[in-house]
Amino acid sequence: MASRVVRDTEKESEILEKCKSFMSAPVTDVQALQQRKDEMSTRMEMLIMETQSAFCRALEEVDGGKFRVDQWRRKEGGGGISCVLQDGKVFEKAGVNVSVVYGTLSEDAARQMRSRGKELKGKDGKLPFIAMGVSSVIHPHNPHIPTVHFNYRYFEIEQADGSKYWWFGGGTDLTPVYIDEDDAVHFHSTLKEACDKHQVQYYPDFKKWCDRYFYIRHRGETRGIGGIFFDDLDKPNKEEVFNFVKSCAETVVPCYLPIVRKHLNDSFSADQKNWQQVRRGRYVEFNLVYDRGVKFGLATPGSRIESIMMSLPLTARWEYMHEPSKGSPEAEMLEVLRNPKEWI
């Protein structure tokens, strides 16, 4: 009994210590986090805050600039912390966003939150929910440094009978402007390693899911060279799925930062910058036309538009009938987007 109390106190002071290293105070009061320290919602909120701060610090170090930090509240319940570094030395626009929102959902809205709809029964048709996640999109200046995106999220919905329905989702994916085989292999291997610690089927399954999800249908192209993507993950149990998500979140910095450093001083031409701008246009097309997160955000009352639109590049370009010349590095990139590859 005594050792239990000691462990509790240790955990509480650990939470307090960690909070000091975050980009801002967490959305939930530190005291509330301490009181509910063993609940999944607390552990996930700590994880997304840690991921945000680890990624922001790593980017600040390589860029030399500082993130602007905005805390925001949602009047319907919850809020978030948006960190943005705009027009830095390395990054044109880097956004890392945490949100923790709660309230009640209609049965219809609850079904739509899942990628594979499921019937949930609420009390008088209403279901209390909590949704939280960290998401980030980084657009560098240099066309030889790829854009990266990641998102890790957790949902909990309470049914009329008091049972809690929960799932995790997430993914990390890379959008280069030019193919660098070594970068692609490094990125995918790092993800595979994180996956393999948990389930050997995760990497192959979630790699395919990623190629399928980040697909610009009207162009017949994927957005980038993929990575992993998963949703509705609620097996084998909460503990194991959380540990998997934790491994993924911890792999964001080792996935991306070595690639940034490698290309930091690569020279580039005006034509290469132009091609990057055209690809940025496609990025915008995917995000505004297809992305479920953006659609959900734009349709959610009280959502913070600037944090949703943070994922769009600072600049983009649409050229009529742009088609790279045969055999060019631009055509090689397009070929991969039209026919996703196995990198490892």
Add this chain to the structure above:
Amino acid sequence: MASRVVRDTEKESEILEKCKSFMSAPVTDVQALQQRKDEMSTRMEMLIMETQSAFCRALEEVDGGKFRVDQWRRKEGGGGISCVLQDGKVFEKAGVNVSVVYGTLSEDAARQMRSRGKELKGKDGKLPFIAMGVSSVIHPHNPHIPTVHFNYRYFEIEQADGSKYWWFGGGTDLTPVYIDEDDAVHFHSTLKEACDKHQVQYYPDFKKWCDRYFYIRHRGETRGIGGIFFDDLDKPNKEEVFNFVKSCAETVVPCYLPIVRKHLNDSFSADQKNWQQVRRGRYVEFNLVYDRGVKFGLATPGSRIESIMMSLPLTARWEYMHEPSKGSPEAEMLEVLRNPKEWI
């Protein structure tokens, strides 16, 4: 009888003569147009071709550049002519597109084509249709020259009992980067004049519809300062609606060209160019998130993506938390977008 034959021959040679002045041969064979010279589909195809060529010639004259002209075919039936002038002296991107497509629709798709759905009965659930229109978006370099958009279209659907169901839609609207009261008054007065020749209620009704339609809900802003917009117009009769649409189409050049000429040599600062780029970002948001024409195009099998995406600006920008300073001309613009005005 003899005079009827003479009139027919006159009309046929008139069609032939007009075709020579178009940007390219029309989608429908000239002979077929001559044979069906009195049908609405022929008269409308001639009107949209004339509108395209009149507008393109007027823009070429002021820009000094030449439109690239692409004829394209849709394997499911029909085709179009896309005219694009990119990176001209005055225009960053100017697109004027004509399309004439036909085939069969499911009852479900037929309902969705109307802005206010209507049940239509097809033979075995299939409905032959023809849809045609001219549409254009012009993005100038100079932030003091506004972007203009117009679209005039005609639909015909044949029901199982052989009855033809038809309607017209269209509109012209202006998206300035800065408010110029005189420009706004000129633009709206010219449209009102065209409307008033047909129905005094048209301008006030269609002005309101325009403000409602070109609304970026998630920003709480209209896309521009409006103009007119209407859909599903099938009253009082085909002849009168066509004459109204003709008046609107003929007013495109007098609406816009005087504004272009007036600001041709206006000087501008880097900050003003930047604000234009931010507004262009909002233009992209509207077109990709809300525009029914774009949604319909992206979802239609065999549609020509480059002609749909032609409406997007050459360049656009998304700045995090961009907010003009109080009392600035940028803030004045935003104020009007948040609270649409009556200009005349």
